[in-house]
Structures are given as structure tokens and as C-alpha cells.
Amino acid sequence: MYKRQDESRRQKLVVVEQKKSRRNSVSEEIGRLKKAGQNTEDLVLEMRALSQEIKEHDEEIRAIEEELNNTLLAIPNLPHESIPVGPDDSCNREERQWGTPRNFPFPPKPHWELGEQLDILDFERAGKVTGTRFAFYKGLGARLERALINFMLDIHTNEHGYLELIPPFMVNSQSMTGTGQLPKFAEDMFHLENTDYYLIPTAEVPVTNFYREEILAEERLPIYHVAYSPCFRAEAGAHGRDTRGLIRQHQFNKVELVKFCPPANSYEELEKLTANAETILQRLELPYRVVCLSSGDLGFSAAKTYDLEVWLPSFGTYREISSCSNFEDFQARRANIRFRPAGGGKPEFVHTLNGSGLALGRTTAAILENYQEEDGSITIPQALRPYMGGIERIAPPKEASS
């Protein structure tokens, strides 16, 4: 199908290019003849007809290319051979576990109850001010979220070698197409009326598109970027799922890791990127496991994905907190991001990777739940205390304030 279209396009291209070649040379000839004062009427007439033909050919080719392009944009990426094959998440493969879920001598509360009792989260007023699936962070809750953002950014920039970017939080449709959100997933995003702008669902979009339409010198690779951004997701089709708490919001914060590298090392880079994200959970001493998504659970654009799942006591399960993927050249083709091989030669597509390092809302939820005490207070993880001005504990307010 694709092959046939492509061949027909190429054939037509040859024909039209021959005609253009003739037009160019004859036009030049006409110029010369006119200068010499000779009659050129016949040639002009002939060229008029030829130009018309060329116009028709160009139109045909354009139509074929558009059709071809549409076909291409709707095709998902090919899964990597190392991932488990299966129809859905039941076939995902657990790679490893880290830490041991704490044994609570009391029934652990869900984070939204803790947050409301501590007066650091306010879902009700967010519902009034905006709507469902939004939250206010308040007092030490806001402080905790802010501390986590800085904590993550510092580790990734200082220890893991990522260069920080603060991206635009809106992007145009071309960028959304480049990373694979468009055209297929338009309903998952917030589109700004009367514009070509979308609120970003993840910093992956602006950061990956940073190098769109560029040819990078191979010496510059690999490129590592880390970016904090809020993320906006319409969560279409998620009615009734995770309706309470911070797990599934229309807006949440995230620190995102993005890599660009030559094809040869992209799987090595995926392991490193995943390990970088894991570091955050380890420093926060949050139990988690790493899962390799099966072919059926894999996203549209990814070739291989590791999910990091953090332990949430009130759920009694692990929940996704980071998703680390290798897109191979899928995004690079769409966004036309290439590199020139060190030895010279034709530009090749880079491989792109990204992963959350980490999603903030879920991290906050995990800290509240895993570090809760019987009286409803929260112990701040050791590693985070410098970012909290030395605060060790978030205690319930003496009197209910509002």
C-alpha cells in the first residue's frame, strides 16, 4: 500500500522534473533570443502549455504526498523485541522491586484525607474555582511540592548531567504532531480557542521539539535535558477512575527527562534514564517496582517503556509515577530531528527518549501516605529536609482553620 503510493509518487516526480528542466532551459533560451531581437512567439506558446502541464503534475504529486503522510502519521511505533508480548497490562513484566512497603500498626489513610486534615490540600475550593480534578496546595503542602521540584531538578542537573530548560507551557499543533500527540489524540488535550495552541500534556512536547527541523553535530550527542512544567490533560474517557486525590488531575506538575542520542546507544540510554528516575525514589526512600510494558500496554509512540510504580499504602498497590520510554526514531522522523555522523555523510535520525523524573502530584501523595503517623502527621523524608527549611514534620493544625 505504502510502497505503491511511494512508487507512483517517485515516477511522477521524474516526469515533472524532466518537464521543469525543459522549461528552465527554454526560458533561458527565450531570454537570449529576445536580447538578440529575434521572434520567440512559438516558444512562448509552447512553454505556456508546458507550464500548465507542470502545474497539474505538481498538484497530483502534492495530493499523493498528503495521502502518504496521513497514512504514516496514523501508524504506531514498532515495539522493541525485548518487551513481553500480550494484549494488555496483565502481560507486563516486573523487572525489579526496591524497598519494602512499611507495615502499618494502624489503617493507613488515603493522601486526600491526610491532606485535608493537615490543611495542606484543598480539593473542594479547587472544584469551586475551576472544576473537578483540580487542587489547591496550601501552606506546607505547597512548600512540599516546591521542595520536591527543586530536589529533583538539583539531582538531575548536578548529579546526572542534564541541562535544565523551562519550556513554554503551550505549543502549536506542529509540535504536538512531532512528538505523536496529534493527530490521533486531540481529545486528550486542552486546545486554546481561536488559536493553534495547546496546553502541553508533558514537557516532553516542547523539549523534544526544541530541536525540531534541526541537524545536530554528532559530537553534541547525547543531549540530556531536564524540564519542570505543569502538565494539562483532559483525561477524556477516564470518568470514574481515580476521582479522588492527586492521582489523576487535569493539571499536575512534573519534572521531565529528555534525551537525544545516536541510534546505536539508545537502549543503553534508556536503562540509564530509568536509573536516573529511580534515584529520586530511592533518595526519598519510597518503595517502588519497575515494570516493562507489554506490547499491548505500550503507548502509540514508544518502542519500549519502563514504568516506575510507587507503593501507595491506602491503595495497597503500586501506582505509576514515572514512565521511561525509548521512541527510537519515531518522534525524530515526525519532528525531523537528525544528526550528521562524525565521519561526515548523510544526516540520520536521532533516537529520542524521555521519562518522568518524577510526576509531582503522585510523589506528594506517596510521601503523605508512606510517611504518615497514627496521629495524621507526616514525617518529611531525610533527603528533602534541606529543601523544607529543616522542617521534619507536618503536624495537624491545633484548631481547624480555613
Added chain:
RNA sequence: GGAGAGAUGGCCGAGUAGGUUGAAGGCGAUCGCCUGCUAAGCGAUUAUACGGGCUAAUACCUGUAUCGAGGGUUCGAAUCCCUCUCUCUCCGCCA
């Protein structure tokens, strides 16, 4: 938001009465020469993409396209017309 100016090759910068301009000149870069070394000097080369041919080939030959983007006029457009985008200056506004 109002008024004006502009967008040319890695960079700077020519080129508007449409016709060897893929594009002068300069800088930079590369190669060679020269020179005890360095500097200077001299010579040559110096865009990219996509096709076709020939191939071991990213080499070579050849075609097409590209002077912000898209469309139009014309036998022929960097040069004329329209639309859009972006940049700059002034005013207004604003964090």
C-alpha cells in the same frame, strides 16, 4: 493594540525598470604553497534536501527545489502582486 522598517548562503552583506544570480564582495572554515616557529602572504575549495544514472561507496555524473512561509502574475521571479509568520524601532499597555 497603533505607526513604521525589515527577513538573502556558517556569519556579515550586495543584488528592485523580472532573463547564465545558487546567488557579487567580505569574514570565517578546509586543503595546498610559502616561511627557523608564529603572524602575515599566495592559490584553490567552501549550502542543503529530494529524485535519476553509475556504483563497493556517504565517491562521481545529472535533474529538481530552496533568497522567512504559502499562494498568484509570467515563457521565465530573490526581484512584481496577495496572504501569513517572525524580527526590529517608536507610541500605548502590562508582569
